[in-house]
Amino acid sequence: MEREEGRIINLMEPGHTGCAGCGQAIGARLVAKAAGPRVIIANATGCLEVYTTTYPRSSWEVPWIHSLFENAAAVAAGMEVTLKAMGRYGDVKIIAQAGDGGTADIGMGCISGMFERGHDILYICYDNEGYMNTGYQRSSLTPPGARTTTSPPGRNSWGNVTRKKNMPLIAVAHGVPYVATATPAEPRDLMRKVRKALEIEGPKYLHLLVPCVPGWGIESELSVEMARLATETFLFPVFEIENGVITRVRRVKERRPVEDYLRPQRRFAHLFRPGGEPVLEELRQIAEENSRLEPGPAVLFGA
Numbered sequence: 380m381e382r383e384e385g386r387i388i389n390l391m392e393p394g395h396t397g398c399a400g401c402g403q404a405i406g407a408r409l410v411a412k413a414a415g416p417r418v419i420i421a422n423a424t425g426c427l428e429v430y431t432t433t434y435p436r437s438s439w440e441v442p443w444i445h446s447l448f449e450n451a452a453a454v455a456a457g458m459e460v461t462l463k464a465m466g467r468y469g470d471v472k473i474i475a476q477a478g479d480g481g482t483a484d485i486g487m488g489c490i491s492g493m494f495e496r497g498h499d500i501l502y503i504c505y506d507n508e509g510y511m512n513t514g515y516q517r518s519s520l521t522p523p524g525a526r527t528t529t530s531p532p533g534r535n536s537w538g539n540v541t542r543k544k545n546m547p548l549i550a551v552a553h554g555v556p557y558v559a560t561a562t563p564a565e566p567r568d569l570m571r572k573v574r575k576a577l578e579i580e581g582p583k584y585l586h587l588l589v590p591c592v593p594g595w596g597i598e599s600e601l602s603v604e605m606a607r608l609a610t611e612t613f614l615f616p617v618f619e620i621e622n623g624v625i626t627r628v629r630r631v632k633e634r635r636p637v638e639d640y641l642r643p644q645r646r647f648a649h650l651f652r653p654g655g656e657p658v659l660e661e662l663r664q665i666a667e668e669n670s671r672l673e674p675g676p677a678v679l680f681g682a
């Protein structure tokens with residue numbers, strides 16, 4: 380247990396079995412640090428669960444429960460109502476966390492229910508853009524053109540064909556009062572958003588882009604740099620939405636071409652071969668759309 384003047388300073392301990400440079404591990408450690416010791420975490424099946432709780436060890440210095448792949452939000456909702464029934468509501472905060480598969484695919488029903496019922500829970504999606512724990516399959520958050528084991532480029536394909544599902548906007552459409560995105564490349568921003576979210580009553584949604592060293596095919600020392608480039612190319616916009624209004628958008632001083640982000644990643648290598656240009660153009664188009672994000676209403680109509 381790492382301590383500084385008697386205080387535990389690292390609530391997600393090192394010594395776990397995550398890959399060197401894992402963006403998710405860096406993100407989770409920052410989340411735990413920002414949240415502090417008075418939290419309970421429900422963690423869906425996925426990489427983060429597997430490498431932080433390899434039997435008989437655990438990296439977590441806070442109460443932590445492993446849920447199924449699909450139901451971290453429902454388990455967290457159960458904890459919230461139990462604390463209420465025990466008269467201990469407010470003593471601790473509750474976090475539910477999962478990968479992009481556990482969030483945007485299989486977990487969607489439970490998350491929607493948790494949002495709609497208005498539970499006082501911070502939900503965190505660690506988006507590494509694929510089902511990394513089971514061998515790099517695509518998810519609905521895999522970007523266009525990416526090679527995964529279930530979207531292999533070949534004679535008839537240029538990798539994944541779909542765009543990323545817009546999870547932040549789906550949360551906003553549920554009336555979630557605080558929705559934000561962040562990356563481990565800006566730790567202070569990420570931690571501020573965790574603290575701010577935990578102060579707000581009701582459901583909160585935080586979407587973190589977390590580079591995956593083997594799944595993206597990058598050098599381990601590049602994972603934080605990839606997160607930075609994702610925002611500087613506008614392929615991953617960083618923003619906050621409060622009560623349906625975009626209140627902050629991260630400005631980019633020097634916009635980078637999408638190629639700067641794509642080239643170092645082996646999952647995009649085929650796009651630089653003859654014929655890959657239309658997919659590159661689509662990615663440029665997505666970046667262009669994201670670059671136009673401005674403070675103001677996130678949705679223009681609602682129930």
Ligand SMILES: Cc1ncc(C[n+]2csc(CCOP(=O)(O)OP(=O)(O)O)c2C)c(N)n1
Binds near residue numbers: 426449480481505
């Ligand atoms: C109902 C069910 N289906 C499939 C699995 C197998 N499974 C475990 S983790 C996982 C992928 C996790 O992907 P993601 O949520 O994106 O997290 P990551 O490992 O990428 O962090 C799958 C398919 C399971 N545990 N339960």
